[in-house]
Amino acid sequence: MKKIMQAIKNRKGFVTVTIAAMMVALIGMAALATDVGVLYVNHNQLENMTDSGALAGAQEYFFDQSQTISVAKNFALQTGKAGDIVDAWVDTDEMKVVVTASRDVGLFFARVLDKDGANVAAISAAKIATVSGTSNA
Numbered sequence: 001m002k003k004i005m006q007a008i009k010n011r012k013g014f015v016t017v018t019i020a021a022m023m024v025a026l027i028g029m030a031a032l033a034t035d036v037g038v039l040y041v042n043h044n045q046l047e048n049m050t051d052s053g054a055l056a057g058a059q060e061y062f063f064d065q066s067q068t069i070s071v072a073k074n075f076a077l078q079t080g081k082a083g084d085i086v087d088a089w090v091d092t093d094e095m096k097v098v099v100t101a102s103r104d105v106g107l108f109f110a111r112v113l114d115k116d117g118a119n120v121a122a123i124s125a126a127k128i129a130t131v132s133g134t135s136n137a
Contacts (some may be wrong), residue, residue: 003089038107038108039120042103043120045124046120046121047097047122049080050076052079053072054071054096056097057090057097060129062080068088069088069099080101081103090128095127095128096125096127097125097126098123098125099125100123105120115118
């Protein structure tokens with residue numbers, strides 16, 4: 001019992017062990033924030049790609065319906081990266097152009113958890129409609 005009490009009172013090395021444990025937690029949180037940030041940035045880039053492609057396709061629909069899909073894909077790919085997968089189609093039931101895009105993103109710190117990368121995807125649609133009027137409001 002005496003030895004246990006001495007061990008409790010003797011706190012040499014306690015600060016070192018505590019700081020080491022806190023550093024592991026702090027580095028883990030920084031790693032998570034970095035990888036999630038990379039995924040978020042890539043998702044926003046894909047959203048911009050699909051938005052621009054869908055809007056270009058919807059505009060092209062009025063000029064040349066046979067070129068709608070190729071214009072939508074090409075316009076989306078202009079703002080993308082090499083290796084992006086883009087698909088487009090015209091939904092004639094709801095009169096809209098739909099564009100999807102996906103890419104594989106490499107992760108930095110998740111490799112510790114045996115996760116090298118993730119697939120990020122986005123989808124956008126633009127309604128095909130004529131302008132019926134404008135407002136001065």
